[in-house]
Amino acid sequence: MKTCGNMKKITLFFLLGLSLLFAFPIFSHADLIKLGCDYRYWYPFTYEEKGKAKGMHVDIVRKALESLGYQIEIVSLPRKRCIISAQNGEIDGIISIAFHPELTKFLEFPQDVTQIKESSGRIMQIDHVVVTYIDNPYEFKGDIRSLPIPVRIPRGESLVADLGKIGLKVEEANSDKQNFGKLIRDKIGVVITSSMIAENMDLDPAFKGKFKINPTTLASESYHLAFSAKTRLTAAEKTYIWREIEKWRNDYVFMQQVYSQY
Template sequence: MNTQNIMIKLTIRSATQLLSILLSLTLFSLSSISQAAPEKLVVCADKGYWYPFVFTEGYEAKGLYIDMLNDAADRLDMKVSIRPMDWKKCLRKARAGKVDGIIGVSYKDKRAEYLEYPADAKTKKFSDLRLTQVEYVVVNNASSPYVFDGNVTTLPQPVRVPRGYSVADDLKNEGISDVNTKSKGDHGTLLRLISEKNGSVVTLATVAKHFEQHRLFKGKIKTQKRAYKSKSYFMAFSKKRPTDEASRNEIWDALTAVRTDSVLMETYMAKY
């Protein structure tokens, strides 16, 4: 074999090796991009009335959690699309990976099978990376002599909770045999309470306060002074449309920065 042929073969081999390296780098780069935080975050939110945290106004998601997420997205130069929908549909969309996540969801083992939560969501009552801490209360008919003393098993039954809400499982686990989840939202649970004239409703303290002044319920319901429990609520991510851990933490940190800015939060709350 002459020198010229040897040089040609070496050149071809070098070019092949270079092409292989470039292809590997390209694939690695594409893989990294696919795992990065999305340029546009698509999340769903409960369209029910969870004032002031999440509610729907003119087919648009509104509320404190919406303000917080929009602010956090601005800090990260990220676009966000928030879609209000029926709660169970929102959970299904996240399970199927049709949205990037859910804004305003509490921790539940079953949900953790398809949602990514902050590391302390299960173990801490007040998670460091929560959106807010939400207080639940018991509501009864105004004429009821019942007084809640903290013993959940004494609650007048049925205990009504909107369909798909995790607090229903909490009540069952604490010994309540008749938990009614026939209504889609708090408005429905309260209508059943006053029309059927029995049982209880468990809802957010802020929601109870609002409906006490509503024309349909004013003078007909009363909120127990002692709270039932409080829970941390989160921005959680779908495991079917995963972002890398660093990007999730970046978003949770931005949300925490918003929550811990007392001046900013007071500005938001003043709207509601």
């Protein structure tokens, strides 16, 4: 009778183990996940410091992957090099890239990226605003075609292609600071940047009180960890990584820690 009871316990533990095994995806974290990140100075979201990728977006992705047990390597590369590397399967994905239909030829985004304004698998949602010189009477009211030229924007933004298609003269720079410097110097045109960066620039003595932020948002974009179509990661792994990013993005305490660093 005692032996029978022990067998029942063993069977129970065996079944419990099986249920736990199938409740979670089976990942192999022995392989390194290699990610690329645009090396442009897009503080506080992404930037390079002493050869290393830094920024809020990098912190969120790193936290999500390490929480799932992955080993990761992040390399800072020019945006075009990032895209080519992903296209060739040299890296597993790109940190902080907005969706564009052309990119889907070789990059994979969360499934809901075209269905809702704010993708659930995004790293962060970023609002782009129009900034003008303080004495410029122009007010942006939603008509992109009305933007005064030149339109200055950080290099590599997906908005560049859309602005160029409607015939606007676009000037790209490696940093927002360069764009603000040109705006203050020339007193014409606009700067397209994130609302957070614009507000931070107003704290810089070189720019404070010399520009105005138009209240109407130009665009709001979800920035993602997009995976190379040639990565060895399975569909299940990619889904769980995006869910983990969502989890940490919605973690109030963690995000306060991230914000406090920048």
